[in-house]
Amino acid sequence: MHNWINALADLQRQGEPCVLVTLIEEQGSTPRNAGSKMVISATQTFDTIGGGHLEYKAMQIARDMLANGKQAPDLQRFSLGASLGQCCGGVAVLLFEPMGQVQAQIAVFGAGHVARALVPLLAGLPCRIRWIDEREQEFPALIPAGVQKIVTDEPVDEIKGLPAGCYCIVMTHNHALDLELSAALLTRNDFGYFGLIGSRTKRMKFEHRLRARGISAPHLQRMRCPMGLSEVKGKLPIEIAISIAGEIIATYNAHFGQPSASVEPIKQLLPSSRRSQATN
CATH class of the missing domain: 3.40.50.720 (NAD(P)-binding Rossmann-like Domain)
Known part of the structure; x- marks a missing residue:
């Protein structure tokens, strides 16, 4: 799998905007690894924050940010449950950081x-x-x-x-x-x-x-x-x-x-x- 650090560097060299997603915290029965990162461009994803519906939702949010040209980082809190395909409750916090937009x-x-x-x-x-x-x-x-x-x-x-x-x-x-x-x-x-x-x-x-x-x-x-x-x-x-x-x-x-x-x-x-x- 393409490491998120290498992916970020490659996309920067190519001048292609992307979003760096970081799992800040997750509370639940089987929490993911805090600090996990993935890079999302308009057409590709690199690395993982643990898969599942949370990761799919993160990809949707990141691509909306790219489509709308958003520049500012965004910290979002998600309630884990049926809406995200989780059998048990919990909370996850993700940081979305736009990268590579021409400043x-x-x-x-x-x-x-x-x-x-x-x-x-x-x-x-x-x-x-x-x-x-x-x-x-x-x-x-x-x-x-x-x-x-x-x-x-x-x-x-x-x-x-x-x-x-x-x-x-x-x-x-x-x-x-x-x-x-x-x-x-x-x-x-x-x-x-x-x-x-x-x-x-x-x-x-x-x-x-x-x-x-x-x-x-x-x-x-x-x-x-x-x-x-x-x-x-x-x-x-x-x-x-x-x-x-x-x-x-x-x-x-x-x-x-x-x-x-x-x-x-x-x-x-x-x-x-x-x-x-x-x-x-």
């Missing part, structure tokens, strides 16, 4: 050192990623599953094709290009998150230039620069990448499903950002 569409502009550390981290999350750069040679030979590599001479042109609510990360090798990307994103202003790699000094310079282009102060407040969680220290690409990935997770956990126009400035949600960051 964010992400666009990463730049394929330098930090981006090459960041994208594999993001690819392990329930996200879909566009990875954009002018330089074919900067991309690794192996692109992670769920990542679309885009090589283009005009990265700014890619912004118009991004979905509303997209998470946008700007970390190119060129400050002038960073500025043009920032201006285009802030003008559109329907992103879910916008992070710009760099120091506070870079932010001050960019704010001055962007204001000169007519970008309003409320729009500028939505730009996260420096980006990343301040608790994660260090200047190595992987350290910076981990701090940025942590910020992405914190943001989509807090705001997934909300209209992007109502998303509060990230600084109200997260601790103060890093003082400076290496650029690619």
Whole structure:
């Protein structure tokens, strides 16, 4: 039988949503093993919580959750008896945890050192990623599953094709290009998150230039620069990448499903950002 852990990993790699069902407790004449788990996708089941009508009911509930796109975990209590084909009474408690639903569409502009550390981290999350750069040679030979590599001479042109609510990360090798990307994103202003790699000094310079282009102060407040969680220290690409990935997770956990126009400035949600960051 396919182990639930392997099944969960396989479905994650395939980008297929599923529900992890855990037997929290059962009280009855012949209780099952608490902690038993099974994974349920739209068409398959993996492992078991003990079979019988309770498991069949769990499969129905899990597939209803998938069909309705439910994101939140659900703890349900079942009375065991005739309705579930049990000869004796009792109670069972099951936890339903949706997995693999796409939480964010992400666009990463730049394929330098930090981006090459960041994208594999993001690819392990329930996200879909566009990875954009002018330089074919900067991309690794192996692109992670769920990542679309885009090589283009005009990265700014890619912004118009991004979905509303997209998470946008700007970390190119060129400050002038960073500025043009920032201006285009802030003008559109329907992103879910916008992070710009760099120091506070870079932010001050960019704010001055962007204001000169007519970008309003409320729009500028939505730009996260420096980006990343301040608790994660260090200047190595992987350290910076981990701090940025942590910020992405914190943001989509807090705001997934909300209209992007109502998303509060990230600084109200997260601790103060890093003082400076290496650029690619």
